[in-house]
Each structure stands twice: as structure tokens, then as C-alpha cells.
Amino acid sequence: MSSPTGREPGLRAVPRPDGTAPRALVLGATGYVGGRLVPRLLSAGYAVRALSRSPERTGAFPWRDEAEVVPGDAADCEALAGAMRDVDVVYFLVHSMSAGRGFASTDRAIAQSVAAAARAAGVGRIVYLSGLAPEGDGVELSPHLASRREVGRILLDSGVPVLVLQAGVVIGSGSASFEMIRHLTEVLPYMPAPRWVRNFIQPIAVRDVLHYLLAAARTDPSVSRTLDIGGPDVLRYGQMMNGYAVEAGLPQRRIAALPVLTPRLASYWVGLVTPVPRRLAQPLVESLQHECVVKDRDVDDVIPPPEGGLTGYRQAVRLALGRVETDVIETSWVDASLPGAPSDPLPSDPDWAGRTVFTDARSRATTASRDDLWSVIESIGGANGWYSPSLLWLVRGWMDRVVGGVGSNRGRRSRARLAVGDAVDFWRVEAVERGALLRLRAEMKVPGSAWLEMGCVEADGELRYTQRAVFFPSGLGGRLYWLCVLPFHGVVFTDMARRIVALAEAGGARPPYDTIGRESRPL
Known part of the structure; x- marks a missing residue:
């Protein structure tokens, strides 16, 4: 299993020819994944720069004094040009999932600005975390998955080496997808659900997402493509809920698939019975209309799996619940935990994340x-x-x-x-x-x-x-x-x-x- 510090062979930063540390720019450093990636980059030997619209938000992060935080918006070409000076790798971890109807044009404009600034600055690599989605001309993707696919194409056409890592449901405390599973399972002993509970999904533990992101910075510049990443288990959404129930010590849930719940109605239902806001639940529900499984394991030829293998779903749930002693101290309401565990709560996590108290x-x-x-x-x-x-x-x-x-x-x-x-x-x-x-x-x-x-x-x-x-x-x-x-x-x-x-x-x-x-x- 990969170390949360990023010190295993193959993930340590390779010094520049002049002996200095390579520099990583993180866009979205105060987000769910970004806030967990920054300390791992620092531990692996990278100099980290974070572009943030609200630099004061980073003050609560334990890595704040070790990283360079510069004010600016990822949609601002001038701010991006300054942030990308002397940068070797850019992590694109921003998206507008909870924004209004104009999210697609916003994401498109940001992607175009990042692509142009990276090309002009001579950046050696862009790493973009996207969403896992089915391929094919006849597949009608949800608006948010379609937008993420478009952002990936814009970056791949930039002329800069790009790795687009497409992940499905991320399992970790605070992840919106996991919190939806958590609260639906805990609240409902019987769940009337849309037909998508029968769809197959390939979840991935947040620790494995961080492994791939960290390793992506060291991939050969000749590799510029999209890669699917996922855990070892392919499950129906209903099976994921009942897998959570077992790990949480709850009885198995009865789940009935109903043909009448549209994504919009289902998002209202999720917003009603869980603390996940409806504006965030709707794109998540829409994404579940498709079977999101890894189509190939090409990623293994580019980035080897973590030492000890990928984390299974049930193990990922145990980690998210704080029930694995090697990752977190037993959870109590004082939130005592070891620093650096991928599922530890961070200041950027939403206030509805975590178990109900x-x-x-x-x-x-x-x-x-x-x-x-x-x-x-x-x-x-x-x-x-x-x-x-x-x-x-x-x-x-x-x-x-x-x-x-x-x-x-x-x-x-x-x-x-x-x-x-x-x-x-x-x-x-x-x-x-x-x-x-x-x-x-x-x-x-x-x-x-x-x-x-x-x-x-x-x-x-x-x-x-x-x-x-x-x-x-x-x-x-x-x-x-x-x-x-x-x-x-x-x-x-x-x-x-x-x-x-x-x-x-x-x-x-x-x-x-x-x-x-x-x-x-x-x-």
C-alpha cells in the first residue's frame, strides 16, 4: 500500500539538472483532492505553488507555511501567466460542479486559459483529474461529464504533455460521492431508488487517486493521453450501499429500483434525506445514469499500481470511517487523527461531510x-x-x-x-x-x-x-x-x-x- 507521504520509490521528485526541486502548480489546492495532494507533493520533494482566489483560506491548512500561495483566479490569464513561471507540472483540479447553468462555458474558458498559459510558460506536464464515463458516439453523457470530457480534449490539444486521469466514485471521508453513499445508507433501511442503482461502478479509494496523481508528475513527456483509473472492485451502486452498511455495522438495506425517478427528482430526494446539497447531488446523480467502469488497464503501463495493490472498496470504506489503525486514530468527537491520512478531515471539506453527530x-x-x-x-x-x-x-x-x-x-x-x-x-x-x-x-x-x-x-x-x-x-x-x-x-x-x-x-x-x-x- 502506498505511503501517504509519497516517499516510496518512483514517487520522489527528480531534481532539476541544477539540483533544485521541481516546481508543481496546483489549481484547486483548497479543494477535496487538492488539499490532500499538496502535502504529499511537498513530502515527495516538490516545491509547491498554489493559485487561490482566497489565499486566506489556506491559512488553516498545515502545509500553508511550506507552500507558496499566490492570489489569483484560474480564469485570469494574467494571474495564470505569473503563477506558471518556472513551473514543471501543473495539476488541474478545478471544476464548477456546484455552479449554475453556465458551468460548462466557465470550465471551457478556464481550460483554454490554462492550456495557453502552460504552453507559453514551457510547462513540462499538465495533470487533469476528470470523471470516468463510457465511450461511444451513441452515449449521451450528463452535462457535467460532457464538460469534463471537453476540458480534457482542450488540454490534450494544448501542445503540452497531458495526462487526463478519469476516476469514478472516489471513496474517502468528505468526498461528495462517498458522503451520499454514507448518508443514504445510514438514513434509509429501505430505499426506493432510480434504476441506476443497478448500474455497475468501479469506485476508487482517495489514497489511490493521490498515488496516481503524484506518480503522474514523473511520467515520460512522450506520454500524452487519457487514462482510466479505478479500484479492484466492480459493483452495482446498491452493492456499494450494502458494503457500506456492513462496514458501518448496519443491517443490509433493501433497495427497490423504480422507473419513475428522474435524475432531477432523485436529486431532490437525495437533498431531502441527506445533508448533501441538491445542487451538488444533481450532477452526481446524473453521472450515475451510466455504467462507469474502467475500459482498460493501460494505466498500469504508465503508472504501476501502489505497492501492495489497489485498495478494495470495503477497505476504502473502513479507512473513510477511521476504522483502520494504521491510518487514523480511533475517531471521537475531538477529531483526533494522525496528520497526513488521505481520509482525514481538512478545513476545505464541506460542513456536511463526515458522520452524523x-x-x-x-x-x-x-x-x-x-x-x-x-x-x-x-x-x-x-x-x-x-x-x-x-x-x-x-x-x-x-x-x-x-x-x-x-x-x-x-x-x-x-x-x-x-x-x-x-x-x-x-x-x-x-x-x-x-x-x-x-x-x-x-x-x-x-x-x-x-x-x-x-x-x-x-x-x-x-x-x-x-x-x-x-x-x-x-x-x-x-x-x-x-x-x-x-x-x-x-x-x-x-x-x-x-x-x-x-x-x-x-x-x-x-x-x-x-x-x-x-x-x-x-x-
Whole structure:
């Protein structure tokens, strides 16, 4: 398997005759693929220049200080001419998929400008990432695939050596195609779908797309052509959804192909049941009208596959879900991950990308000391209760026991101190930063994963109590569960925050309290 750093043989940059590093210009460096390609180019030994209409957006990227960022638009011939000075390879990663009706003319104008500027600057290679589509005179492509095909032809006619890499569905967290699969599968146990769910598709992992892009910079200048790239698996779209379901721990989905859902209607349906915007869903749906499979493996003669072979679909899904330890640390809501993994979230990823997370956050200022506030937080649960209506917690515990859970009778090991690993009723202590943070992981039966976090934070010269419930739903059942308990959260979590602050301001934890503040029997 290829390394995410680009250090394997054959991908390292070849120095120029004068010993300097070759320069790569990335158009679309803040996009999904571009943001992941730039650090790999840098690691492989390239000097990287990024042309960006909004240079300030690159400030959030970890590679910002290592790359040269120049302001400008790819449609601006003057800006392109300056950006292409002393450039060896240009990566064309811009497209107007979410633009309005004029996207085809916009993409055409950009392609013509890039072709002319690259030819004038003596650029040694253009690499364009396009879309996989069927060949043939009788095939009517979707407007977006037809536009991408046209951009490829314009670049190939530029007189500059060009590699057009045509990829199908890219599998990686944050990829619009993958996010559509993710959310459709998680939300719908039964899916009425257009006939295209029966079409064959050849998905490719984002790590393999990056491998081909990185290797393309080193291909022989005599090679100027279009190449198809795809993973090892050819699947129907419905099979891809059910493959995701297996990796996500969900039941197999029933999918019914209906002849009445046009691409436009299907895009409204996708926009309704997933967070993928309809303007982005429509071109994706339109592209799925065709069977998009690799017609040949000519790419192997130009760019050998990654060491260890291409990534299978199920493995790519596991990587995207953060369930492969070699690529990312176990995902939690703090988004801790190793730098450089292709599926790691980047600042450029849309806010609807990634798994669904529901939160209930509360914050209250307090005049209590940090010690008093922390003593109340650390005393939660067991005989002290949860500083909110006890009946609701008792009912939740009984419900858990009925379905085979641990219930709420475990109590806690110590009345005043907690340590990582301690049980607290139907929670388990996951993290303790004394005086600052307590994080509990739910061990009751829920259709998903849940945490409860309480903490002390200094803000603007005052101490604040912070509280956050976090829930990762599993499938439609998880989403319905959250909606059902939401009204109770309004009572439980509001009262919990109020009572914790009130007890802290009254001097901190005292002998056990019931949930309305009266002293109860000693332990």
C-alpha cells in the first residue's frame, strides 16, 4: 500500500539538472483532492505553488507555511501567466460542479486559459483529474461529464504533455460521492431508488487517486493521453450501499429500483434525506445514469499500481470511517487523527461531510471557585444522583435493564473521586483532567455511541461550567432515538447545568444530595 507521504520509490521528485526541486502548480489546492495532494507533493520533494482566489483560506491548512500561495483566479490569464513561471507540472483540479447553468462555458474558458498559459510558460506536464464515463458516439453523457470530457480534449490539444486521469466514485471521508453513499445508507433501511442503482461502478479509494496523481508528475513527456483509473472492485451502486452498511455495522438495506425517478427528482430526494446539497447531488446523480467502469488497464503501463495493490472498496470504506489503525486514530468527537491520512478531515471539506453527530451543549457562568465547581462535577452519579429529575434517570435505567443493558444500579466506586475506567451507573469514565474535564462514555443500550462531558473553563475573566452530550447515531434508528429523547434533554440537561452551578456556589459537594438538593441518607 502506498505511503501517504509519497516517499516510496518512483514517487520522489527528480531534481532539476541544477539540483533544485521541481516546481508543481496546483489549481484547486483548497479543494477535496487538492488539499490532500499538496502535502504529499511537498513530502515527495516538490516545491509547491498554489493559485487561490482566497489565499486566506489556506491559512488553516498545515502545509500553508511550506507552500507558496499566490492570489489569483484560474480564469485570469494574467494571474495564470505569473503563477506558471518556472513551473514543471501543473495539476488541474478545478471544476464548477456546484455552479449554475453556465458551468460548462466557465470550465471551457478556464481550460483554454490554462492550456495557453502552460504552453507559453514551457510547462513540462499538465495533470487533469476528470470523471470516468463510457465511450461511444451513441452515449449521451450528463452535462457535467460532457464538460469534463471537453476540458480534457482542450488540454490534450494544448501542445503540452497531458495526462487526463478519469476516476469514478472516489471513496474517502468528505468526498461528495462517498458522503451520499454514507448518508443514504445510514438514513434509509429501505430505499426506493432510480434504476441506476443497478448500474455497475468501479469506485476508487482517495489514497489511490493521490498515488496516481503524484506518480503522474514523473511520467515520460512522450506520454500524452487519457487514462482510466479505478479500484479492484466492480459493483452495482446498491452493492456499494450494502458494503457500506456492513462496514458501518448496519443491517443490509433493501433497495427497490423504480422507473419513475428522474435524475432531477432523485436529486431532490437525495437533498431531502441527506445533508448533501441538491445542487451538488444533481450532477452526481446524473453521472450515475451510466455504467462507469474502467475500459482498460493501460494505466498500469504508465503508472504501476501502489505497492501492495489497489485498495478494495470495503477497505476504502473502513479507512473513510477511521476504522483502520494504521491510518487514523480511533475517531471521537475531538477529531483526533494522525496528520497526513488521505481520509482525514481538512478545513476545505464541506460542513456536511463526515458522520452524523448530534450534540446538546450548555454553558453557565459561575461565581464559584474552580475547586468547588469541580468537586460537584466529580461527585456526579451514584447516591448523589445526576442533579436533575431523578425519576427520568430511574426510568431510563429500567428501560436499559429491560433490553438487556447494565441499568443504573452500578453506582460508583468512590463517593468523591473518579478515575479513568470507573463505572458511574450506566456510564464509564473515559477521561479525567482534574479541575478541567470529565468525560463519560455511555454503556446503556443505545442505537449508536454516546458521551457526556462536563468541565470548568476560564473565559473572559470568568469561570464557566460547560456541559455537552454527544451522540453518534447508527442508522435510522439512531436518528429517531435522538429525536425521541430531545424533549427530555431540554429538561434533564438544563436542570443539570443549573443545579451543578448552584451547588458549586453554595460551597461545593457536601454529603450526598438527591436531585432536588435536599440531603439524603448517608452512603
